[in-house]
Amino acid sequence: MSPQSLYEVEPTRRDSLFLIDQIYAWRDRLLASPRFQRAASRLPVMRWIARRKARELHDMTAGFIYSQVLYCCVELRLFDALKPGPMTLEQIATHIGLPEEGTLRLLRSAAALKLLRLTRDHRWGLGERGASMLGNPGVGAMVSHHLRLYQDLADPIALFRGRRETQLSGFWPYARDESSQPSEDAARYSALMAQSQDLIADHVLDACSMKRTRVLMDIGGGTGRFLAAAKSRWPHLETLLFDLPAVVELPAEPSEAPTSAVSRRIGGNMFSDTLPTGADTISLIRILHDHDDEPVKGLLRAVHQALPEDGGRLIIGEPMAGTPGAEPIGDTYFGVYLWAMGSGRPRTSEEIIHFLQEAGFRRCREKRSNMPILTRVIVAEK
Numbered sequence: 001m002s003p004q005s006l007y008e009v010e011p012t013r014r015d016s017l018f019l020i021d022q023i024y025a026w027r028d029r030l031l032a033s034p035r036f037q038r039a040a041s042r043l044p045v046m047r048w049i050a051r052r053k054a055r056e057l058h059d060m061t062a063g064f065i066y067s068q069v070l071y072c073c074v075e076l077r078l079f080d081a082l083k084p085g086p087m088t089l090e091q092i093a094t095h096i097g098l099p100e101e102g103t104l105r106l107l108r109s110a111a112a113l114k115l116l117r118l119t120r121d122h123r124w125g126l127g128e129r130g131a132s133m134l135g136n137p138g139v140g141a142m143v144s145h146h147l148r149l150y151q152d153l154a155d156p157i158a159l160f161r162g163r164r165e166t167q168l169s170g171f172w173p174y175a176r177d178e179s180s181q182p183s184e185d186a187a188r189y190s191a192l193m194a195q196s197q198d199l200i201a202d203h204v205l206d207a208c209s210m211k212r213t214r215v216l217m218d219i220g221g222g223t224g225r226f227l228a229a230a231k232s233r234w235p236h237l238e239t240l241l242f243d244l245p246a247v248v249e250l251p252a253e254p255s256e257a258p259t260s261a262v263s264r265r266i267g268g269n270m271f272s273d274t275l276p277t278g279a280d281t282i283s284l285i286r287i288l289h290d291h292d293d294e295p296v297k298g299l300l301r302a303v304h305q306a307l308p309e310d311g312g313r314l315i316i317g318e319p320m321a322g323t324p325g326a327e328p329i330g331d332t333y334f335g336v337y338l339w340a341m342g343s344g345r346p347r348t349s350e351e352i353i354h355f356l357q358e359a360g361f362r363r364c365r366e367k368r369s370n371m372p373i374l375t376r377v378i379v380a381e382k
């Protein structure tokens with residue numbers, strides 16, 4: 001089966017070899033030749049390109065080590081420790097409970113990655129990337145939970161043989177079985193989602209105003225963090241939260257979403273229950289990519305039905321495949337992540353818009369996101 005038919009994209013003129021493909025084939029023959037590579041690394045301009053390309057390939061080869069150095073910094077809370085100011089090697093070794101020799105190796109490797117920085121007086125402080133991590137606390141939570149995916153990737157070829165029980169699918173039980181949800185599982189993944197919602201909510205809300213919305217329903221809204229962010233911008237909003245019973249029954253975390261931010265919490269299954277009516281705007285934030293095509297199409301039809309005829313609006317926010325300049329985030333990171341999770345796939349905005357049109361939506365369009373690598377935004381009307 002061709003990838004096109006797997007993902008239901010209209011086949012383009014696949015049989016003919018375009019000129020551009022011939023040019024790429026010629027380039028690939030050159031790049032694959034050790035003689036060409038040797039020659040290129042001696043010529044002035046070519047040398048600069050060759051070094052850059054070698055560096056890129058080396059970063060990809062070594063990326064798994066970079067990720068684990070970042071993991072150590074997060075787990076050992078190094079960025080938090082260095083927030084007030086730089087520390088000496090001895091102070092850091094005592095603080096993280098590692099021998100000085102190992103600590104020094106870790107600090108040097110983190111400094112080379114700009115996570116840390118060696119100061120002029122030989123102390124260790126935050127590097128530009130370490131400081132950015134402090135500004136985005138949700139990223140640290142993501143890095144910590146990657147340990148499960150890392151275990152699943154220990155035999156990566158086996159992972160691609162077929163979807164099966166994995167460490168990651170154990171973290172997201174709804175991806176394999178929507179009906180049963182132990183509350184401790186729901187609490188664990190909902191906390192991660194709430195922490196990382198701050199990476200998303202502002203960009204979605206910057207892209208679409210809710211000034212004229214009366215009732216907003218967030219389907220799969222977790223602890224209500226997205227609704228809380230919307231309500232703090234537009235206090236007139238009535239907000240409905242729809243999620244699995246195990247999630248809406250979680251004890252309210254005042255720091256996550258103040259009780260007053262969510263007008264009503266409704267427990268149910270978005271695939272098998274009739275969705276509540278009454279909202280003039282419905283949001284699906286980081287929902288569609290978790291699920292395979294057929295359930296997604298059914299969900300979009302159900303959302304269409306739940307919206308009012310006059311002025312009903314759907315907002316979709318999630319990372320998407322084929323984002324210019326961030327292709328590996330959609331297709332590599334989320335593609336592999338969702339494969340290991342056991343269901344879903346990242347979709348291009350064109351695919352989502354196509355599904356929306358099939359479900360009966362009109363005026364389906366993408367809105368400009370300030371951070372398309374983290375979330376893109378699509379709006380559709382009934």
Ligand SMILES: CC(C)=CCC/C(C)=C/CC/C(C)=C/C=C/C(C)=C/C=C/C=C(C)/C=C/C=C(C)/C=C/C=C(C)/C=C/CC(C)(C)O
Nearest residue numbers: 132136139142143172196199286287289290337338341374
């Ligand atoms: C100050 C001076 C001198 C100059 C200024 C120059 C300047 C303007 C610099 C810019 C500085 C700046 C503002 C930096 C900002 C950095 C930012 C915003 C960094 C953000 C990084 C975000 C990252 C790395 C996000 C990672 C997100 C991940 C890994 C998300 C994973 C999500 C998952 C796994 C979701 C799972 C849900 C599921 C199951 C798929 O549904």
Ligand SMILES: C[S@@+](CC[C@H](N)C(=O)[O-])C[C@H]1O[C@@H](n2cnc3c(N)ncnc32)[C@H](O)[C@@H]1O
Nearest residue numbers: 174178193197220221222243244269270285286
């Ligand atoms: C990836 S999380 C996204 C949470 C939140 N929208 C966010 O962006 O932080 C997916 C959410 O969908 C909910 N969910 C999964 N399957 C569901 C179902 N069948 N019915 C209702 N909610 C479901 C999960 O409980 C979870 O809260």
